[in-house]
Amino acid sequence: MDLGPVLDGFAVVLQPENLLYCLLGALVGMLIGVLPGLGPAATIAILLPITYGIEPVAAIIMLAGIFYGAQYGGTITSVLLRLPGEASSVVTVFDGYQMARQGRAGTALGIAAIGSFIGGTVSVVGLTLVAPLVAGVALSFGPPEYAVLALLGILLVSTIGTGGSVKCLVAAGVGLLLATVGRDSFTGTTRFTFDNLALADGLDFVPIAMGLFGLGEILYNLDARGRGPGEPLPVGRVYPGRRDLAQARGAFGRGSVIGFVLGVLPGGGAVLSSLVAYAVEKRRSRTPERFGRGAVEGVAGPETANNAAATSSFIPLLTLGIPANATMAIIFGALLLQGIVPGPTLVDQHPELFWGVVNSMYVGNVILLVLSLPLVGVFVRILRVRASILAPITALVTVFGAFTVQNSVFDVVLVIVFGFLGYLMKKSGFEPGPLVLAFVLGSLMETSVRQSLRIFGGDPTGFLTRPVSGGLLALTVALVVLLPLGKVLLARRRAAAGAGRPEAGGRVESEERR
Amino acid sequence: MADRHGRRPGRSGIRRVGAALSAVLACAALGACSGVQNGAVSADSGQEYPSGPVELIVGASAGGSTDLLARKVAEVLEGPLGATVTVLNKPGANGAVAAGELMNSAPDGQQFMLTSGSLMTITPHFVSPDEALSVDDVQLVTGVGREDYVLVANSAGGFASIADIVAAGRTINYGTSGVGTGGQLSQRLLFDRLGIQSADVPFEGGAPAVTALLGSQVDVASVQVLEAMPHIQSGAFVPIATFGEQRSPFLPDTPTATEQGHDVVVDQSRFVWVPKGTPEATVAKLAEALRTTFADPGYQDFIAQSYITADETDAATTAANLQADRERYGAAIKAAGITP
Structure with missing residues (x-):
């Protein structure tokens, strides 16, 4: 590999103007990440006119900064207010919010910031070294592979949360049903739209998540307060201690790898990566019962993974010209408006742009870590605000955020409807997490399965005979059926023998020193 | 709402890095509230056009081909129209959601839409009537291009x-x-x-x-x-x-x-339209400003680089072309016996 262009790229980044745009992008990204609903895609679209007048490299450095900066900021509302702004931060809510309730909000945010830094940086290194190689592998993932990945994701959904797995499956089932609303993308027939055009494209993730999590939580707290005096959440130590870091160390590493690999896949990569990272941490843990009750690894794993995925989702755009998600589509547009058509020839034709943008991510991640750690102390103070003030503001921000996504009043109504559903679910012990995640993965699975069957000419054995999808399917069966089965059998044998320490299905966990 | 001095501070000032950050938040607020503002703007319709900032509506999310074209049009159009032009994305049902809303809004030209021809020519043959758009439902302003x-x-x-x-x-x-x-x-x-x-x-x-x-x-x-x-x-x-x-x-x-x-x-055509009942003078002013936009070298570079062929037909020709395309596709679909 020729390192010349890579080093030239650093020279590009270190120009004061580009550094400034990197800082600006990261800062704006973090700020909009804090506002739920106003995602990076919307922000970048709003800011596009500003980029017309600046150099292409500087423009893309800034827009990229907004994108990964938003991943840092998005954690803050997930942890403090139980408001996940994006599908990939839903998983963080489970343990992050519980930690906040236990007075460890600072620890959760600090761990998330450090994990995001590590995930982002590992992913940029991967992007620098193996981007073209990985992009080629991503292309071998067609509809059948996505179908199996989505299936794996949906099955993993039942492992999250603290409720019973039956309740999890019921919630996931409702999520799958909600995913069927809208126009059938194969026949054009409308399903469950009740002749309402606003439903023709189906439901959107943001109003569902905002309603079920954010508004539902506010309503539940109001209800709980009515029955007793409300107490402000305690705010304990702001920064993670050595013990927390030691606990999270393994999760940082595994999250980076999972995020980098899955993030490369266009569509759904980031969601799957956070879900898989969480499931892996829970499976690996000797004390899985802590998960959903404030486990540090439950924040570290997914937060590391979703940042690593955000970074590696640049690979398809920069090496193939394929936008992997909505934000990448707009950055694609920004490049086009600058007179550059992203495609396989981008690296050769515009090396200063390619390496300038890639290398700006090293700098951007350092900037974000430096920015976010001191701000943790500021943000946790939000929890000291009285609920009578915080709740209406949160509700307002939620509704406002949901409106901005599609400039749609209908989405605001949806937030309110799902807010009540979230309240009822919480009262009756159902978790919204499985519902939301199954909803996101449900349409991915439906579309991919049907596309696959068209490609196979209607023959479902095609899933087994293709090497990649067949392999993934075997892995899924092993992870979801055989492993838990083995665990149960092993535990039974142990209980019968009355000896031996419990260990997960023969896997070795002792390499992780505590 | 400014009616006479409708021009907002020019974009050129915003381009400075120092001012950009404050502009970010202002833009965010503007983008988010714009739906609300329009109610106020449309109240004084019939006055001098344009009265205040105008909105170019795109029935798709940001980043798509219609969206990019719209952004370039909006950028150049600000000069000849003498007003800020904001692109507003309202995705849903191939643009039918946004089109339906615009059809029922005030016919004052403060909001206009860039739409792909397929919404009028192809989609109607595959979906229910209320998801499609007919040439008779709208006041065409001009054709834009073909791909x-x-x-x-x-x-x-x-x-x-x-x-x-x-x-x-x-x-x-x-x-x-x-x-x-x-x-x-x-x-x-x-x-x-x-x-x-x-x-x-x-x-x-x-x-x-x-x-x-x-x-x-x-x-x-x-x-x-x-x-x-x-x-x-x-x-x-x-x-x-x-x-x-x-x-x-x-x-x-x-x-x-x-x-x-x-x-x-x-093929795919794109055109601009306003709600039916928009005053003729307003339509003419908008069409004229768009014609100036199409002559801009920066715009022409952009469409060439996006592989769009200019097809800047006037309103009547555009309507006739769309109607002809719709019938032609309908006949071909029928002859082939295609059902979705």
């Missing part, structure tokens, strides 16, 4: 012409950008005429279809030239045919389907 569809194959697959596809003697899987799009219609009509076994694999837009073809998940795909061009240039894709009446100026060596003996003509 060609190109049938491409992965170069590893060995297809170089339509004859090669027929000679393969097996089921051909073709990727499309979705139900009711020109990419789907062009291929359905072609494969119907060829009379060979084929399967339609819809994706959610052109980019995923291109991705699938890059990975050889499908055999061919018909997508817009912009979507295929980087891969044609890199050698990953082979252009097999274009579906215009004439060869695409951007792919002069690729014969049309008609030249290869298969009379399938499908």
Whole structure:
């Protein structure tokens, strides 16, 4: 590999103007990440006119900064207010919010910031070294592979949360049903739209998540307060201690790898990566019962993974010209408006742009870590605000955020409807997490399965005979059926023998020193 | 709301880095509240046009081809129109949601829409009537441009012409950008005429279809030239045919389907419209400002680079073209016996 262009790229980044745009992008990204609903895609679209007048490299450095900066900021509302702004931060809510309730909000945010830094940086290194190689592998993932990945994701959904797995499956089932609303993308027939055009494209993730999590939580707290005096959440130590870091160390590493690999896949990569990272941490843990009750690894794993995925989702755009998600589509547009058509020839034709943008991510991640750690102390103070003030503001921000996504009043109504559903679910012990995640993965699975069957000419054995999808399917069966089965059998044998320490299905966990 | 001094502080001031951050938040607020503001603006319609900032509505999310074209138009249009032009994305049902809202809003030209022709010409044949748009429902302002569809194959697959596809003697899987799009219609009509076994694999837009073809998940795909061009240039894709009446100026060596003996003509047009009942003077002013925009060298560079052919017909011609396309597609769909 020729390192010349890579080093030239650093020279590009270190120009004061580009550094400034990197800082600006990261800062704006973090700020909009804090506002739920106003995602990076919307922000970048709003800011596009500003980029017309600046150099292409500087423009893309800034827009990229907004994108990964938003991943840092998005954690803050997930942890403090139980408001996940994006599908990939839903998983963080489970343990992050519980930690906040236990007075460890600072620890959760600090761990998330450090994990995001590590995930982002590992992913940029991967992007620098193996981007073209990985992009080629991503292309071998067609509809059948996505179908199996989505299936794996949906099955993993039942492992999250603290409720019973039956309740999890019921919630996931409702999520799958909600995913069927809208126009059938194969026949054009409308399903469950009740002749309402606003439903023709189906439901959107943001109003569902905002309603079920954010508004539902506010309503539940109001209800709980009515029955007793409300107490402000305690705010304990702001920064993670050595013990927390030691606990999270393994999760940082595994999250980076999972995020980098899955993030490369266009569509759904980031969601799957956070879900898989969480499931892996829970499976690996000797004390899985802590998960959903404030486990540090439950924040570290997914937060590391979703940042690593955000970074590696640049690979398809920069090496193939394929936008992997909505934000990448707009950055694609920004490049086009600058007179550059992203495609396989981008690296050769515009090396200063390619390496300038890639290398700006090293700098951007350092900037974000430096920015976010001191701000943790500021943000946790939000929890000291009285609920009578915080709740209406949160509700307002939620509704406002949901409106901005599609400039749609209908989405605001949806937030309110799902807010009540979230309240009822919480009262009756159902978790919204499985519902939301199954909803996101449900349409991915439906579309991919049907596309696959068209490609196979209607023959479902095609899933087994293709090497990649067949392999993934075997892995899924092993992870979801055989492993838990083995665990149960092993535990039974142990209980019968009355000896031996419990260990997960023969896997070795002792390499992780505590 | 400023009616006389409707011009907001110019964009040029915003370009400074120092001011950008404050502008970010202002823009965010502006973008978010704009739906609310319009109610106030439209109250004093009939006065001098434009009264305050105008909105160019796009019925798709940011980043798509219609959106990018709209952003370029908005950028250049600010000068000749003498007002801030904001692009407002309202995705849903191929643009039918945004179109429906605009049709029922105040006819004052403060909001206008850039729409793809397929919403009026192809989609109506595949969806329920209320999801489609008719030429009679709107006041056309001007045509904007046309884009060609190109049938491409992965170069590893060995297809170089339509004859090669027929000679393969097996089921051909073709990727499309979705139900009711020109990419789907062009291929359905072609494969119907060829009379060979084929399967339609819809994706959610052109980019995923291109991705699938890059990975050889499908055999061919018909997508817009912009979507295929980087891969044609890199050698990953082979252009097999274009579906215009004439060869695409951007792919002069690729014969049309008609030249290869298969009379399938499908393309994508784009046009600008306002609600019916908009004062004639307003429509004329907007059309004039758009004509000045189309003459701008920066705009012309952009459309050439996006592989769009200028088709800046006046309102009456645009309406006639759209109506003719709709009938032509309808007849072809009927003749081929296509149901979605």
